[in-house]
Amino acid sequence: RPDFIFFAKAGKEIVADIIDPHGTQFSDALPKMKGLAKYVEDNPDVYRRVEVCAEVNGKFLTVDLSDKKVRKLVNEASEIAEVYQSDLLNEYY
Numbered sequence: 001r002p003d004f005i006f007f008a009k010a011g012k013e014i015v016a017d018i019i020d021p022h023g024t025q026f027s028d029a030l031p032k033m034k035g036l037a038k039y040v041e042d043n044p045d046v047y048r049r050v051e052v053c054a055e056v057n058g059k060f061l062t063v064d065l066s067d068k069k070v071r072k073l074v075n076e077a078s079e080i081a082e083v084y085q086s087d088l089l090n091e092y093y
Contacts, residue, residue: 002036008048015048024054030080033063037071053092056084060092 002020009015020036022029033052040050050065061084064070070088077083 002050010048016046017048018050020050020052022052022054024056024080024084029054030074030077030083033065033074033080033083037065037074040065041071054084061089062092063089 002018003022004019006017006019007014008017018036020032022032036050036052040047047066052063052065054061063074063083065074067088070086073086073088074083083089
């Protein structure tokens with residue numbers, strides 16, 4: 001259950017984005033991220049973007065689960081730190 005679903009108008013269409021802030025200190029951080037990654041893989045055209053985000057070492061980082069490389073990283077990770085140490089992430093400004 002993501003925290004936020006945002007809707008926007010893109011041309012004549014309405015699009016939806018999932019944004020899920022979730023701290024890395026929670027034991028369910030990686031399982032929740034893997035679940036969202038699987039959902040995106042199984043339903044690639046439902047949402048325009050799906051991002052999980054957290055503050056790590058004073059930076060607000062986003063994990064873009066719309067990106068196949070990021071989903072692969074998440075699915076292969078055994079600890080949440082592996083995901084948030086990756087250079088595939090973006091810093092949110």
